[in-house]
Each structure stands twice: as structure tokens, then as C-alpha cells.
Amino acid sequence: VQRRVREAVVSTQSTGMTLTFEVAEGGFLDIDVSIFGPEGKSVYKGSRESSGKYAFSAYMDGQYKYCFSNTMSKMTAKVVMFSMDIGDGSHKEDHADTIDKDHDKLAEQLSELRTALVGVKHDQEYMEVRDRTHSMINNSTNTRVVWWAFFEALVLLAMSLGQIYYLKRFFEVRRVV
Numbered sequence: 595v596q597r598r599v600r601e602a603v604v605s606t607q608s609t610g611m612t613l614t615f616e617v618a619e620g621g622f623l624d625i626d627v628s629i630f631g632p633e634g635k636s637v638y639k640g641s642r643e644s645s646g647k648y649a650f651s652a653y654m655d656g657q658y659k660y661c662f663s664n665t666m667s668k669m670t671a672k673v674v675m676f677s678m679d680i681g682d683g684s685h686k687e688d689h690a691d692t693i694d695k696d697h698d699k700l701a702e703q704l705s706e707l708r709t710a711l712v713g714v715k716h717d718q719e720y721m722e723v724r725d726r727t728h729s730m731i732n733n734s735t736n737t738r739v740v741w742w743a744f745f746e747a748l749v750l751l752a753m754s755l756g757q758i759y760y761l762k763r764f765f766e767v768r769r770v771v
Contacts, residue, residue, distance in 0.1 A: 620672035632656025
């Protein structure tokens with residue numbers, strides 16, 4: 595999201611939705627988040643958040659708009675990683691007399707497994723973002739340490755040459771004629 599810009603993603607839905615986001619790069623790693631319903635009604639509004647997870651059920655069919663706003667930033671663009679899960683995962687049929695209880699248990703366990711796998715996927719994406727951020731910090735710190743060591747070596751060399759020059763002048767024999 596560029597500085598002083600608001601970007602939106604539109605999704606059509608009639609069930610539940612989960613939005614998970616993380617600011618990966620830029621400034622203080624904060625961004626404004628808002629979700630608007632089909633009638634323009636605000637469903638969620640968050641200010642200066644660095645990460646979050648928000649789940650809700652659609653109150654009516656239509657297009658929902660998910661906005662990330664970087665209007666408060668004057669200098670830096672932001673990189674936002676986000677994922678949207680649409681659907682609540684509960685697809686139960688009304689044919690209870692035709693489906694066995696064992697099949698219901700199996701379907702329930704599969705639903706729980708799917709939910710757990712989606713959670714693991716989101717955790718892995720979060721860890722990738724954190725790993726990338728920490729790698730950038732490590733590379734920046736390493737570069738600074740190398741430049742500081744180079745600067746220290748130059749200062750040490752200059753001090754050594756200065757001391758040699760001073761000692762030569764100190765022990766120099768001067769003749770007065």
C-alpha cells in the first residue's frame with residue numbers, strides 16, 4: 595500500500611468470513627483496516643494495527659469491501675500480507691435419516707481437520723512474514739557492523755600514523771647554529 599493511499603479488495607459472499615492480515619514492511623508496521631458491507635455499512639474498523647484476525651458472519655448477501663489504508667503515512671509504503679477465508683465450513687445436510695451417525699462423526703472430524711489445517715497454513719504464512727522481517731533486520735545490522743569495523747580500522751590506522759609522526763618529531767635532534 596503506497597503512502598497516502600487506500601486500497602480495497604471486494605468479495606461477494608453470503609456466509610462467514612475471516613480476514614487475517616500482517617504488515618510485513620514499512621514504517622512503524624501499522625495500517626488502518628476497515629470492512630464495509632453491501633450497503634456501505636461499516637462492519638469493522640481498526641486503526642494503526644500491525645496484525646490481526648477478524649471473523650464475522652455476513653448479515654446479507656452482496657459485496658463486502660476490505661480496505662487497507664495508509665493515509666496516515668507521509669513517507670513510507672507498506673507491504674501487507676493478508677488472507678481471506680470465505681465460508682463457515684458448516685455444510686450439514688437435512689437428510690439425517692439417510693446418513694449414518696458414523697458418517698456424521700466422520701464429516702465432523704473432517705471439518706475439524708480442515709479448520710486445523712487452515713490454522714496451520716495461516717501460522718506458516720505468519721512465520722514466513724516474521725522470518726523475512728527478521729532476515730532484513732539481521733542483514734541491515736550485519737551491514738552496519740561491517741561498515742563500523744571498517745571505520746574503526748581507518749581511525750586506528752590514522753591514530754597509528756599520527757603517533758609515529760609525533761614520536762619522530764619528539765626525538766628529532768635539532769641543532770642550533
